[in-house]
Amino acid sequence: MSQTATSPRKGRKYDQVLQGARDVFMAHGFEGASVDDIAKAAGVSKATLYSYFPDKRLLFMEVARHGCAHQADTAQDFCSASCDPQTVLRAAGHHILSVVLSEFGVKMFRICVAEADRFPDLGRWFYESGPLTIRAQLRDYLAMAVAQNQLQIDDLSLAADQFAELCRADMFLRLLFNIDAEISQAEREKVINGAIDIFLTRYGV
Structure with missing residues (x-):
């Protein structure tokens, strides 16, 4: 294909x-x-x-595109919000975890990795239709916050990636490797709070 x-x-x-x-x-x-x-x-x-x-690959990619598009659409709420960075980052963190730690997110990641050698396009299309879209929306918000002198960031793409990784911590790997069946809301809150503290310590004005 x-x-x-x-x-x-x-x-x-x-x-x-x-x-x-x-x-x-x-x-x-x-x-x-x-x-x-x-x-x-x-x-x-x-x-x-x-x-x-x-083509079965086309069907798989439509399943991935449809699922990612639905998840990415909900991210627009925090990107367009005219709130302070802490409030927006908290909403962004919850959205990132709702995608990454979802059954769809974990299983789709496994499939893309398993098929990466034979069908490299699968992973690329999945990444572009979902994770890359959310990353771009977060980057756009950070650019707006910098313009409003709420944050001080030189590399917006790097900062967006760093925040997403801080929110994931080790929770995604624990689900990926079946160490845990689910992650509690209390732990998600704790990790997001820590991610926001670290991020604003580095980039806050």
Whole structure:
């Protein structure tokens, strides 16, 4: 498949096919997901499935794009908020963790890493459709805060990455490696508070 994926055609069973594919991909990964299983989960025939998505990679990327777009859209709330940096960073931190620590985020990361050698485009498209979008929105907010003399940052992209990594701490790895089944809200709050303190100590005016 070329690097520029063909947009799938939309129809009355599009959402049905997409949900069935998401369930199967999340349960079995990319390689383990068969077209037969996806068609069965979606409640459609293989012919109908192929009429929407002639390529399993295209179907996987549409599942990833759809999930990431939904998550990235919610990030606009904290990026456009006319609040002080601490308030916006707290909202950003909660959003980042809601994406990174979600079942979708963890399982999609595993799939992309597992398939990185054979299908390098999968990881790139997933990154561009989700994590990179959120990073860009956070960077835009930081630029606005700098312009308003609320923060002092020379490298906005680096600062956005640093804040995201501070929010993740070791929680993502613990879920990724099945050390923990879930992360409590109390721990998320503690980590976000620490991330904000460190970030504003470095970049606060």
